[in-house]
Amino acid sequence: MLRVGLTGGIGSGKSAAARRLVERGAVLIDADQIAREVVAPGTDGLAEVVAAFSDRVLDADGALDRAALGEIVFADGTARQRLEAIVHARVRARTAELFAAAPPDAVVVNDVPLLAEVGLAPTYHLVVVVSTEVSTRLQRLARDRGMSRAEAERRIAAQADDARRNAVADVLLTNDGTLDQLHGAVDALWHDRLVPFESNVRHRRAVRAVRVTLAEPDPTWPDQYARLAARIRHAVAPADLRVDHIGSTAVAGLAAKDIIDIQLSVPSLADADGQLAERLADAGFPRLPGDWWDSPRPPGGQRWEKRLHGSADPARPIHLHLRVTGSPGWRYALLMRDHLRADPDRRAGYLMLKRGLAASAPDLGTYAMAKDPWFDEEHLRAEAWAASTGWRP
Incomplete structure (x- = not known):
């Protein structure tokens, strides 16, 4: 099995890269999806979130109002840390279960928005970072998610900056062009690196240079x-x-x-x-x-x-x-x-x-x-x- 960490700032196109990897054959573990699951109605995670932030973070049906919670935590670093302490341990436990359940010959891609922030990079065989100019990300967040510029800037500022994120990157996928260009880069990564890397790990095979250059x-x-x-x-x-x-x-x-x-x-x-x-x-x-x-x-x-x-x-x-x-x-x-x-x-x-x-x-x-x-x-x-x-x- 090959463990690949995938990350990128909000609006970078990380999810598009993840979807393309799944199309090529990867097993995807989506940290955002797991984070929603561990605070679903009836879970201990949701009960702890409500205890920390009050029932103002619930919608009319008793489910987590993510927009309301986001307004609190993205404007307050202490509140964000409190939320992360509640959610991250549960996400890590569920992620470990999903890794264990994957086939032994799988390329497992763990899509983690906060990979750099929480120090997960050493746990993977390879880290892929999708990098996009901030101006492009702001445009995408306004167009695709209806965010105001102020809200988008606040979300971007709450995450690691590009330098910190790029420092953990073994592979940097720039995504300032078209979707076809991103797909081409992902396809090349899949065929030229990820597939042979997985086979080499499984068969305990090391890459050997034979000539001096x-x-x-x-x-x-x-x-x-x-x-x-x-x-x-x-x-x-x-x-x-x-x-x-x-x-x-x-x-x-x-x-x-x-x-x-x-x-x-x-x-x-x-x-x-x-x-x-x-x-x-x-x-x-x-x-x-x-x-x-x-x-x-x-x-x-x-x-x-x-x-x-x-x-x-x-x-x-x-x-x-x-x-x-x-x-x-x-x-x-x-x-x-x-x-x-x-x-x-x-x-x-x-x-x-x-x-x-x-x-x-x-x-x-x-x-x-x-x-x-x-x-x-x-x-x-x-x-x-x-x-x-x-x-x-």
Whole structure:
């Protein structure tokens, strides 16, 4: 099963994207619909809402008057928080039931307007945000829902702003054009990413790069890492394990293979081989088969054993290195990252080496081995730098 979080501001066209995903074959869990169900007449949820806001939020038939309630909570942040405390726990419980009831090969899309606000992003394999200019949203809310401009602006202001919402987005669907354009973007997302992603998760299959293609420095690499790290932390909870961005994508200004390297610190490799491996696989980070280790520095010592996981997401390859906290390989990964961050001359030398090797040794195995002599020498400079600066991992 693939768990997809879908969100977007009011008037963005999120519901249109959700309908298109259902047409393609997704199972939809609509948080707004569930929120209505948990405060339907006769429910404990409605009784608690009335106790908090009085019977002025009821219509003549004793059902919740959502417009009346909206006038209260969208103008008062404290009132909105009180309502959310009543509704959200019930919505989460019902959502969990619906996820559990979905077929094992389903792409389940959870349509959640407040996904960014309530911190749900790490619970999904992927988050899709529908983004639309505020001016367009205001026009749609007036045309489609009959809202006054003042009311529409109040509703928009009550939600996360675009920057906060976009920060959790693995996929950003812009919807300032036509409905056909939105459908085309959703269809491409479905066929190119969601369907193969689901299959990879179910079959514990990781995406593997076989050739070396250097990408120019991408300022979004740290943000991509942050979203991945949040998912990893959620997957391994309640264990509180250290997660670090390592490798070339962790060094600003350095061209790199478009593969995010992440280090997960584990107490032992036995821990890495236990439930941790299954939890990571369930979260979309399956273990790569085979034996994995780092070359010792200096050469000739016992190899530094580790576990290596990848990503089931066809559009975002990663290398997730599970190394024992305090081990030589664990320390070395952090040392080299920080050394290259601190020394622009060594960073420039490494970049020159990378470009030359990528041109002459484009397959991944040859490329990695060809860098070993440089690292054999560079680790001495890194250790000298660590000693002179008092660096600690």
